[in-house]
Amino acid sequence: MAQFKGTIKEFTKYIGAYARLKVTAVARNYKQNKNCCEECGANSSLEIAHVKGKERPVLIAQILSEFMDETDCIDIDLNEFEERFTEIHLPLESTVRILCKNCHTGV
Numbered sequence: 292m293a294q295f296k297g298t299i300k301e302f303t304k305y306i307g308a309y310a311r312l313k314v315t316a317v318a319r320n321y322k323q324n325k326n327c328c329e330e331c332g333a334n335s336s337l338e339i340a341h342v343k344g345k346e347r348p349v350l351i352a353q354i355l356s357e358f359m360d361e362t363d364c365i366d367i368d369l370n371e372f373e374e375r376f377t378e379i380h381l382p383l384e385s386t387v388r389i390l391c392k393n394c395h396t397g398v
Contacts, residue, residue, distance in 0.1 A: 292368055292370070293368070293369040293370065294366065294367070294368055294369065295365065295366075295367050295369055295372070296364065296365065296366045297364065297365060298363060298364065298365065299351070299352055299355055299359075299363075299365065302351070302355060302365060303348065303351065306351075306369070306372070307347075307348075307351070310347055310351060310376060311347060313373065313376060313377065314339060314341075314347060314380065314387070315339060317377055317380055317383070318339045318380070318383055318387050321339075321383045321387070321389070322337060322339055322389050325337070325389040327389075328389065328390050328391035328394050329388045329389050329390060330388075330390050330391070330394035331391060331393070331394055333391040333393070333394075335391065336391050336392040336393075337389055337390070337391055338389070338390055338391070338392055338395045339387050339388075339389060340387060340388050340389070340390045340395045341386060341387055341388075342385070342386055342387065342388060345385070345386045350376065350379050350380070350386070351376070353379065354372060354375045354376060354379060355367065355372075
């Protein structure tokens with residue numbers, strides 16, 4: 292059982308990259324099935340983008356807030372975090388969009 296104990300800032304520093312990769316893994320089939328940008332219809336350089344208000348740091352903070360004590364310290368089992376992080380993204384249509392690089396970055 293892997294545990295994390297620290298602040299949200301520390302959690303993001305150490306676990307944030309893993310969370311980004313987890314979103315990619317969870318949404319891989321969804322992205323392949325979309326096969327084009329949901330904004331402009333382009334079919335190259337597709338990326339997984341979070342819906343406004345449901346960005347990865349927002350979802351992480353939402354989960355961690357349930358494990359925070361009065362000193363803003365978090366104590367969470369990392370397996371439980373992973374399960375909750377996956378669940379909070381479902382259904383994918385409500386949390387992510389498939390966008391081309393230009394639409395995702397706003398170029």
